[in-house]
Amino acid sequence: MTTTITRFAPSPTGRLHVGNIRTALHNWMLARKAGGRFLLRIDDTDEERSREEYVDAIRTDLAWLGLEPDGEERQSQRLDRYEAAFEALKAAGRVYPAYETAQELDVKRKIQLGRGLPPIYDRAALKLDDDHRAAMEAAGIAPHWRFKLDHDEQIAWIDGVRGAQKFDPAQLSDPVIRRADSSWLYMLPSTVDDIEMGVNQVLRGEDHVSNTAVQIQMFTALYAAGFAAAKPLPDFAHEALLIGREGKLSKRLGSLGCDAFRDAGIEPEAVIALLARIGTSLPVQPIADRDELLQGFDLSTFSRAPAKFDEGELDRLNAAIVHQLDHADVADRLPEGMGVEAWHAIRPNLTHVGEAGEWWRLVTGPIDQPAFSSEDRAFLGEAVAALDFSGEDPWHALTNALKDATGRKGKPLFLPLRQALTGMDHGPDMRELLPLIGEAEARARLEQAAG
Ligand code: GLU
Numbered sequence: 001m002t003t004t005i006t007r008f009a010p011s012p013t014g015r016l017h018v019g020n021i022r023t024a025l026h027n028w029m030l031a032r033k034a035g036g037r038f039l040l041r042i043d044d045t046d047e048e049r050s051r052e053e054y055v056d057a058i059r060t061d062l063a064w065l066g067l068e069p070d071g072e073e074r075q076s077q078r079l080d081r082y083e084a085a086f087e088a089l090k091a092a093g094r095v096y097p098a099y100e101t102a103q104e105l106d107v108k109r110k111i112q113l114g115r116g117l118p119p120i121y122d123r124a125a126l127k128l129d130d131d132h133r134a135a136m137e138a139a140g141i142a143p144h145w146r147f148k149l150d151h152d153e154q155i156a157w158i159d160g161v162r163g164a165q166k167f168d169p170a171q172l173s174d175p176v177i178r179r180a181d182s183s184w185l186y187m188l189p190s191t192v193d194d195i196e197m198g199v200n201q202v203l204r205g206e207d208h209v210s211n212t213a214v215q216i217q218m219f220t221a222l223y224a225a226g227f228a229a230a231k232p233l234p235d236f237a238h239e240a241l242l243i244g245r246e247g248k249l250s251k252r253l254g255s256l257g258c259d260a261f262r263d264a265g266i267e268p269e270a271v272i273a274l275l276a277r278i279g280t281s282l283p284v285q286p287i288a289d290r291d292e293l294l295q296g297f298d299l300s301t302f303s304r305a306p307a308k309f310d311e312g313e314l315d316r317l318n319a320a321i322v323h324q325l326d327h328a329d330v331a332d333r334l335p336e337g338m339g340v341e342a343w344h345a346i347r348p349n350l351t352h353v354g355e356a357g358e359w360w361r362l363v364t365g366p367i368d369q370p371a372f373s374s375e376d377r378a379f380l381g382e383a384v385a386a387l388d389f390s391g392e393d394p395w396h397a398l399t400n401a402l403k404d405a406t407g408r409k410g411k412p413l414f415l416p417l418r419q420a421l422t423g424m425d426h427g428p429d430m431r432e433l434l435p436l437i438g439e440a441e442a443r444a445r446l447e448q449a450a451g
Contacts, residue, residue, distance in 0.1 A: 004036030006201045011043040012054035015257045016061050018309055019242045022275040027203050028067045029297045040069035041193060044076045045184040061258040065268045073197060075189050082184055085192045085227050092225035097143030098125030099136045121173035145178040147218060155213045160237025160299040167213035175214050191218040195228050206238040237299050240279055245310040253309060265352030270318035279307025286320030319351040335360045345432035359428060363436045367423035369449050376416040379406060381450035383417060389439040395431040420449035
């Protein structure tokens, strides 16, 4: 059996945003579920716009998300491979030079659109004879290069998300694959890499569907030209795009990434639980166990309708995930001295791990007690006398004794005690909190409140 190999191929021209993160996650999941390999491919052929700081940021973000790749490749280090592929295609007559300027092409497109025609490149450059080309070059005009689609080879594939796809190559423009300064556009390097890196599952956004149509012909042309030994094409799948809650492709989503999540106290597991399932028929649930997410992961559950990303849903999921986290998961982010019992007592009150410190202060003090009525002060005086830490559950012992002694029950029984012991009207379960406060400190707080 062949090993499943997937890749996440960001261009390092900016930070990863939720849309990219979702694609990375799904490629990671495809590979993990199949026991395969997940590659990070840095698409950095655009020298001008690519930045090393973004390459580092991509690695850091993937590490924070726990989506570590099994290998990393960089297109900028593989230029000789693209050159070789280009030469093979050229020898096979599948690339041709073109000399139009951007403005000329723009005018052609406008004329076509004006006539109600699709703006497909008219292949004028294909009709140039050698003399024409020689004249252009003599005039110092360097060509850009187009891949020549085979109009007789209909394009079809079964898409993992979209089902049967068909394209008529005559309805597509021959894509420019190389600029006049000889730099590469995305189309050919990506195909060469998918061939040479053994990528057999290509999962990306639906904005790449027509690229896939072109690339399918490129794979076949490269094999036919003898560039590589032919093998089956990868399985292609295109996921619907991510939209904001308001139902639009929102600008905000384009800038929302790991830094923003981290700053807002969102756990990577909440991001993963949400992105793994939005846009699928599976319910979004606070699942912190990746194996559980992997079990249900299946492209057949993916919807063709856009996936809605809702920050409110992420917050709710985050709280539910925080309530499941073990002390060991968060120990390095907790205040000094906050142990397992304290974490368990405080955890249900948190929406973010970062709030733990505020609650922990109720244990360590100092606390601010409210002013008590004279009846409550008398009641709290009785509490001092009733305090008993000899048993398993001093809170139960205290409240039972006070109930018997004073006849109070419900709120009048519990609230003054909570206020005296923590300074708050609400908060973690007192049964768990009182042992953490400890006998001496609890006594001191009750005495102070009793006045
Ligand atoms: N660098 C391309 C992008 O970010 C990769 C697309 C692909 O997955 O092939 O859109």
